[in-house]
Amino acid sequence: MQKKITSIDALDMVILNAGISIGHSEELTSFKDFKKLYDVNVLANHAILEVLLPRFKEQKHGKIVFMSSLASLISMPTSKAYSSSKRAVNAYAEGLRYKYNKHGIKVITILPGFIKSEMTDKNEFNMPFILETKEGVKKIIKAIEKNKRIYAFPLRFYLIILAINILPKFLREKIINSLH
Numbered sequence: 001m002q003k004k005i006t007s008i009d010a011l012d013m014v015i016l017n018a019g020i021s022i023g024h025s026e027e028l029t030s031f032k033d034f035k036k037l038y039d040v041n042v043l044a045n046h047a048i049l050e051v052l053l054p055r056f057k058e059q060k061h062g063k064i065v066f067m068s069s070l071a072s073l074i075s076m077p078t079s080k081a082y083s084s085s086k087r088a089v090n091a092y093a094e095g096l097r098y099k100y101n102k103h104g105i106k107v108i109t110i111l112p113g114f115i116k117s118e119m120t121d122k123n124e125f126n127m128p129f130i131l132e133t134k135e136g137v138k139k140i141i142k143a144i145e146k147n148k149r150i151y152a153f154p155l156r157f158y159l160i161i162l163a164i165n166i167l168p169k170f171l172r173e174k175i176i177n178s179l180h
Contacts, residue, residue: 111152
């Protein structure tokens with residue numbers, strides 16, 4: 001993968017959109033599945049950026065877009081591995097944003113809720129505020145064009161998650177446990 005990236009002549013932006021889910025279960029994820037999830041959702045981003053960041057730094061501009069998830073903001077008991085991988089993406093992006101902003105490199109983190117896709121087609125549970133693919137893509141493109149540092153959507157879902165997260169832990173735990 002890294003060799004292919006170095007062969008690209010001109011590059012101004014990368015969208016790090018690779019991501020997988022291993023399904024939803026209250027059981028502990030096997031190490032094999034957990035590693036696979038982190039390899040794709042987290043480590044692949046680093047492998048790409050190891051090659052691209054020096055180039056962006058040298059040309060004094062570039063845009064890095066991370067696709068995270070609203071699931072990174074609240075970890076449900078059935079999606080511990082996925083949520084933690086996306087939270088790791090947020091932390092990684094934040095560190096890069098601080099480090100490379102002075103080099104003209106924009107770092108954008110997109111945190112979508114549910115968008116109709118092959119990944120959500122597998123879900124057998126209620127997905128609040130699910131968006132049609134075209135609508136989700138429009139929002140993502142607009143955020144990238146406006147250089148939003150962090151863009152979470154749909155807004156109503158994001159605000160609900162924020163509200164739950166500011167509650168005292170014992171109350172948050174009751175709410176989360178009542179949802180599954």
